[in-house]
Amino acid sequence: DAGVIQSPRHEVTEMGQEVTLRCKPISGHNSLFWYRQTMMRGLELLIYFNNNVPIDDSGMPEDRFSAKMPNASFSTLKIQPSEPRDSAVYFCASGRGSTGELFFGEGSRLTVL
Amino acid sequence: AQSVTQLGSHVSVSEGALVLLRCNYSSSVPPYLFWYVQYPNQGLQLLLKYTTGATLVKGINGFEAEFKKSETSFHLTKPSAHMSDAAEYFCAVSPISGGGADGLTFGKGTHLIIQP
Numbered sequence: 001d002a003g004v005i006q007s008p009r010h011e012v013t014e015m016g017q018e019v020t021l022r023c024k025p026i027s028g029h030n031s032l033f034w035y036r037q038t039m040m041r042g043l044e045l046l047i048y049f050n051n052n053v054p055i056d057d058s059g060m061p062e063d064r065f066s067a068k069m070p071n072a073s074f075s076t077l078k079i080q081p082s083e084p085r086d087s088a089v090y091f092c093a094s095g096r097g098s099t100g101e102l103f104f105g106e107g108s109r110l111t112v113l
Numbered sequence: 114a115q116s117v118t119q120l121g122s123h124v125s126v127s128e129g130a131l132v133l134l135r136c137n138y139s140s141s142v143p144p145y146l147f148w149y150v151q152y153p154n155q156g157l158q159l160l161l162k163y164t165t166g167a168t169l170v171k172g173i174n175g176f177e178a179e180f181k182k183s184e185t186s187f188h189l190t191k192p193s194a195h196m197s198d199a200a201e202y203f204c205a206v207s208p209i210s211g212g213g214a215d216g217l218t219f220g221k222g223t224h225l226i227i228q229p
Binding site: 033042043045056091093100101103104105106107 | 145147149154155156157158159162164203207216217218219220221222
């Protein structure tokens with residue numbers, strides 16, 4: 001079975017540009033999560049969806065960040081405009097029901113120059 | 114509210130020695146507990162999890178962890194380290210939820226170094 005698929009794996013962009021990260025969760029999972037990983041702050045939960053509905057976006061750093069989940073098989077995380085401090089690895093994870101277990105994608109490494 | 118504390122950002126052990134990675138949690142409700150492993154340039158993989166029942170749980174690659182409610186701990190152990198165990202290890206907690214997953218709260222991670 002295919003796992004969580006993220007694209008792009010690597011993105012290098014210049015400050016001020018728009019960045020869109022994409023995620024395809026595991027089929028049948030009803031929860032989707034976006035995490036950010038940096039050396040300084042570790043793994044931070046940005047936002048999560050249950051049944052395509054955003055439940056908690058309190059971890060989103062600021063208005064420059066937005067996330068959507070138009071259907072059960074696709075989600076995006078957008079940063080506009082991007083800044084150097086947004087450089088990080090962004091992980092998407094999906095889960096099912098109340099088990100709590102999450103399955104992670106391989107991440108999107110973002111570098112903002 | 115939940116939180117996870119992993120003692121030691123780096124742990125170094127010799128190949129063949131016991132591995133012990135410490136994790137303490139706080140949770141206002143009974144928790145689910147997890148250990149994940151992250152190899153370089155990869156996502157996180159589940160090593161093992163505690164939900165209910167037996168407090169000693171076994172995972173992949175010979176790892177196990179014991180849930181001790183009185184100590185609010187969930188330490189990860191492996192009797193004999195292998196070079197391939199070198200990675201970043203994360204402890205995580207999630208509240209028991211009757212609905213969809215509410216997300217995991219992760220510790221800062223422990224980098225495990227294996228000395229030949």
